[in-house]
Amino acid sequence: MISVAEALEQLFALVSPLETETVPLRAAAGRLLARDVAAARTQPPFDASSMDGYALRRDEVEPDAMFKVVGEAAAGHAFTGHAGPGQCVRIFTGAPVPDELDFVVIQEDVTRRGDLITLNRDMDGKDNIRPAGGDFKAGDVMGAPRRLGPTDIALLASMNIAEVPVTRRPVVAIMATGDELVMPGETPGPDQIIASNSFGLAALLEAEGAEVRMIPIARDTTASLKTAFGLAQDADLVVTIGGASVGDHDLVAPVAAELGMEQSFYKVAMRPGKPLMAGRLGQAAMIGLPGNPVSAMVCGTIFVVPVVRALLGQRAAPAQPKQATLAAPLPPNGPREHYMRAVLSEDGLTAFDRQDSSLLSILSQANSLLVRPPHDGARAMGEEVSYLPL
Numbered sequence: 001m002i003s004v005a006e007a008l009e010q011l012f013a014l015v016s017p018l019e020t021e022t023v024p025l026r027a028a029a030g031r032l033l034a035r036d037v038a039a040a041r042t043q044p045p046f047d048a049s050s051m052d053g054y055a056l057r058r059d060e061v062e063p064d065a066m067f068k069v070v071g072e073a074a075a076g077h078a079f080t081g082h083a084g085p086g087q088c089v090r091i092f093t094g095a096p097v098p099d100e101l102d103f104v105v106i107q108e109d110v111t112r113r114g115d116l117i118t119l120n121r122d123m124d125g126k127d128n129i130r131p132a133g134g135d136f137k138a139g140d141v142m143g144a145p146r147r148l149g150p151t152d153i154a155l156l157a158s159m160n161i162a163e164v165p166v167t168r169r170p171v172v173a174i175m176a177t178g179d180e181l182v183m184p185g186e187t188p189g190p191d192q193i194i195a196s197n198s199f200g201l202a203a204l205l206e207a208e209g210a211e212v213r214m215i216p217i218a219r220d221t222t223a224s225l226k227t228a229f230g231l232a233q234d235a236d237l238v239v240t241i242g243g244a245s246v247g248d249h250d251l252v253a254p255v256a257a258e259l260g261m262e263q264s265f266y267k268v269a270m271r272p273g274k275p276l277m278a279g280r281l282g283q284a285a286m287i288g289l290p291g292n293p294v295s296a297m298v299c300g301t302i303f304v305v306p307v308v309r310a311l312l313g314q315r316a317a318p319a320q321p322k323q324a325t326l327a328a329p330l331p332p333n334g335p336r337e338h339y340m341r342a343v344l345s346e347d348g349l350t351a352f353d354r355q356d357s358s359l360l361s362i363l364s365q366a367n368s369l370l371v372r373p374p375h376d377g378a379r380a381m382g383e384e385v386s387y388l389p390l
């Protein structure tokens, strides 16, 4: 059995970042920026008024000063005339400030009669001008790799980047295995259960930017498993669920081996998730997850998510644990790294008493995985421990 850290290292060795494709800006949200992109323009492209008011000369600003209004500048409509001494231009938010003027007084601070304005006595000294390039300049760079969120999309739009270079989405084939499984919505036989893992994993990986392909449930026969592997053939990553243990019907490893899988490892010193396997299957990386629902989701979080990130060109790195204090004591840990379902509240971290790897209801109530090193001693309330937010 290898450690979680060794298993992750071996997994990262199986994958490298996928190629770059160009997508329209509207399709770029959630994607991984693959190359640095440079702003195609300067923003704002001109000195712009940040307020509705009057543009004039700063050196003419004094209490009770009067100015004649000689024209107007609105957003999208620059003032093209000439404003001399003692003159001002009616200006609106977003309009270019005329070249010869350098101050905008807000309209609340003036009294207007006809074409004449008089400055009030207690106006503040702010010029209310956004300088050209104050946001960004042409050539300024958004650095890759970067997961593009809504705010990045707004910035790219503002930079006039209509097409965005992103890493191709990794195609992940998810293959549930087992004679006992039926799909949600179907009527299970008396000895059957509903396939849940593939749905949880698909949601987990799609949230990371993967394109998930659900392979029909493979039965516990060599022929059915071969058919399912065939359907998964052109994926970047094949994730099998179940059939990974040592029982007579656990056929995933032997069938994968028959299909040429070069195994990197089998079994990791962790709980849940011990019978994890990984290797290379043709062009694809393969991860064989244990079938127990919590094991599958925990291994999905600890191993599959970082692999998907590595395929997307993000830094190949394990999830970074955080620290919190215990709100309840813990018994000593065994020889495997233990990922315990826990709740983090303002009192600290509390692990659930029941940690069996079949209990999805407890996983769903948990908001954290409390991470315990192998052979960790008993822990008292108030001690610091590591956890991963869920």
Ligand SMILES: Nc1nc2c(c(=O)[nH]1)N[C@H]1C(S)=C(S)[C@@H](COP(=O)(O)OP(=O)(O)OC[C@H]3O[C@@H](n4cnc5c(N)ncnc54)[C@H](O)[C@@H]3O)O[C@H]1N2
Pocket (backbone or CB within 6 Å): 176, 177, 178, 180, 181, 193, 194, 195, 196, 197, 198, 241, 242, 243, 244, 245, 246, 247, 250, 272, 273, 274, 275, 289, 290, 291, 292, 293, 295, 357
């Ligand atoms: N003699 C031993 N038995 C077992 C060992 C062992 O070391 N020696 N390890 C146990 C551990 S730990 C785990 S984890 C499981 C892993 O078993 P498999 O990967 O072979 O998984 P299955 O036997 O196919 O299923 C286990 C359990 O999970 C249910 N399951 C499977 N797939 C799904 C799915 N897609 N959705 C929902 N539930 C699923 C399945 O019905 C079983 O109840 O082995 C232990 N045994």
Ligand code: MOO
Pocket (backbone or CB within 6 Å): 270, 271, 272, 273, 274, 275, 290, 292, 294, 295, 357
């Ligand atoms: O890997 Mo098993 O997950 O400990 O139940």
